Each structure stands twice: as structure tokens, then as C-alpha cells.
Amino acid sequence: MRRKLLPGLALVCVLSVFALAPDDRVRAENTRDGAYWNRLDDTERTDLVIGIMEGLNLSESILHIILRNEYSMCSDILTSIARQTDVYFEGMTVGRIVERLNAFYIEAQNRGIPISWGVWVVVRQDKRDRTVGKFLQELRALYH
Incomplete structure (x- = not known):
């Protein structure tokens, strides 16, 4: 009886490994x-x-509509945030952001940082934001 159970148990273990592997691949992808x-x-x-930039524009538009229609007192705050964001992205072409991200992700300590945060770091670095260094250290600690 033990002989029959062992191959079955081994098969279950092997199948379990293969069943878990796709989740890990999907998570990594x-x-x-x-x-x-x-x-x-x-x-x-x-x-x-380009997708990140379009997503930022869409999110900003949706928030502006919702806040304007539902929470008019927040509209001024959103307008201010949008203006500040525009200042950071002014002059930053897609090609320039790609170049900056290429350099950013060469550094091993930056590789765990999500690309969306990487974009924000590189545009702030380009504008010589004085707080970007501290922000980058926090991201590195969070995504190490």
C-alpha cells in the first residue's frame, strides 16, 4: 500500500509546484x-x-469632474495640484523620460521601485526638486 501511495503523493507534490509557478510568473510579469x-x-x-502619461491625464480629468460636481470646495485644491504637476512635466518629452528611466534603473537599488514612481522621481530630478533625494530614499527602503 505504501508503494502505491508514494507515487501518488509525489505526483500531487509535482502538480502543486507547477500549479503555483504560474501565479509567481504572473505576479512577476x-x-x-x-x-x-x-x-x-x-x-x-x-x-x-505614453500609457502612464495618458493614465495621469485621464485620472486628473476624472477627479476634476467628480470634485467639481460633488465637492466644489476641493476643486481649487485639485487645480493647484494639476498646475504643480504641469510644472514638473513641462518640457519632459516621452523620449526624455525614457532616457532618464534608463539611467535610473541601471542603479541596482532602484530596480524594485515601480515605474510609475520612477517617472515621478526622474521628472522631479530634472526640475532639481530639493526634496527628491529624501523621497527616493523612502522609495528605496519601501521597495528594496
Whole structure:
């Protein structure tokens, strides 16, 4: 009886390993960090940055509509945030952001940082934001 159970148990263990492996692969593929960035070619990097920029624009538009219609007192705050964000992104082309991210993700301590945060870091560095160093240290600690 033991002989029949052992191969069955081994099969269950092997199948369990294969059943868990896709989840790990999916999780790794869905982690949009520096390691992911470094696996992309230039066209994919450009497309990803365009997607991030479009997402920022869409989010800002949706928030503005909701706040204007539902919470008018917050509209001024959102307008101020949008103006400040525009200042950071002024003059930052998609190509320039891609170049900055390429340099950013060469550094090993930045590879765990999500690309969306990486974009924010590189545009702030470009504008010589005096608080970006502290922000970057916090991100490195959070995503090490």
C-alpha cells in the first residue's frame, strides 16, 4: 500500500509546484518595476511611458469632474495640484523620460521601485526638486 501511495503523493507534490509557478510568473510579469523595465525594448518602454502619461491625464480629468460636481470646495485644491504637476512635466518629452528611466534603473537599488514612481522621481530630478533625494530614499527602503 505504501508503494502505491508514494507515487501518488509525489505526483500531487509535482502538480502543486507547477500549479503555483504560474501565479509567481504572473505576479512577476505584473510587477512593473525596474527589473521589468530592463527587459523591455525601446519601443515597449516608449509605449509604457505614453500609457502612464495618458493614465495621469485621464485620472486628473476624472477627479476634476467628480470634485467639481460633488465637492466644489476641493476643486481649487485639485487645480493647484494639476498646475504643480504641469510644472514638473513641462518640457519632459516621452523620449526624455525614457532616457532618464534608463539611467535610473541601471542603479541596482532602484530596480524594485515601480515605474510609475520612477517617472515621478526622474521628472522631479530634472526640475532639481530639493526634496527628491529624501523621497527616493523612502522609495528605496519601501521597495528594496
